[in-house]
Amino acid sequence: MASTEALPSVDGYPLVGIVPSYVRDPFACIDDIASRGDVVEYRFGYRRFVGVYHPDPVETVLVTEAAKFRKPDFLRQSGVEFLENGLFLSEGEQWGRQRSLLQPMFFLDRIRSYGETMVDHTRHVVDEWDDGEVVGLRDELSRLTLRILAETLLGVDIREERERTITRLSDAILEVSSPTSPAAFLPPWVPSLTRYRFRRAVGEFEDLVDELLTERRDGDPSGDDLLGLMATAEFEDGSRMDDETIRDQLMTFLLAGHETSSLALTFTLFYLGQYPGPRERAVAEARDAAEDRLGPADVPDLTAVEWAIKEAMRLRPPAHVLFRQTEEPVTLAGHRIEEGVPLTLSAYHVHNDEEWYDDPDEYRPSRWADGLEEDLPDYAYFPFGGGPRHCIGMRFAMLEMQLVLGTVLRSVEFELVTDPDDVGLTPATTLRPDSEIRVRIRK
């Protein structure tokens, strides 16, 4: 057996551990922990975590020894009950059954068929912008990705109807699942305004899903969206997904697929606003790729657009940290870790490490053009995770982001109004800009 060494550890302050340093400057705090080793123990409040900061142990956890790890218990205790039954947090056989049932929704052919919807919604948003108008990227892109998701998952055009129910639910999910919300650290039975809003929004959403399911079952049950798939698909033993699970699953997808894509797009446009070279390349390419409008068939020609997105997700990975928990004692990078220990895998740190990237702070999409990926260790870049639990929506998200960004870039010019130095980062469940990013539109 390989010999094991004691884990390097950072205790921080009595009782609170590293919390004060983290609150002061989260990224300096993470860099400080990571400077002690590839795998480091630290205390956050009363909880002990093991942070993972190197591609090799990341690969061990996500891929090669994935069966020894699970999603951690503390995520299940967040009081957001619906997540437990959804694909993101379920485990074992329940997860396997769900994943195989839902996978066909994300096959390439199926995803391509959503391309036109993605472009339609983007053109609609772009058409609404006036010449000279100042818009907030975060708000606009969040609205857009929610519309796309609502139509492709639920078959609902939220511009026309049911908009408020879905928008309210999406806002309430983000609020209740935010680590800074009181709901995150109060026991689930303690009443709070956030939970009250969440429960009310869930109630309305339940009614909407019931209505939609009845419509599907009474009419054409074979809608080619996630709702249609779930309403009709059978597990291997012939059983069906019950209505409650369908509802939980839809909420999980709204949570996992909405803000992530909109943040990646927001950061991409934010960087393109600051770097004229990459912007001009992406604009020229998006304009040349099609005469009238972009479609899914044009995506292979959108390489500069793709690199612009990949590079933004390197610097600012929306899922900046992945969580796991050991199911049994494991050896990671030569260190023994006992059973039941929560782990944090820092995509942010690995993606910004000069060990793997030259001038890691530079936004340089062209680095992806030069065959960088072949030279990188496998898990030096993992915005969509990896192994069996990798993002089921990865291809959907890449297609969506390329079509949205390409359509925006060929339709309008924009200049940053917000000073980039004024934009900080909030490492919540996702990595967000801490303020709105405003741009002036030129048509």
Ligand code: HEM
């Ligand atoms: C830029 C956009 C996106 C990013 C960066 C992203 C990132 C991720 C990551 C890192 C994971 C793995 C989490 C872990 O291992 O703990 C994940 C899982 C997941 N993602 Fe995404 N995602 C994106 C878009 C989407 C979209 C559009 C959807 C749905 C339409 C989606 C649905 C899911 C689901 C359901 C899971 C759980 C999969 C499972 O455990 O089997 N994601 N995502």
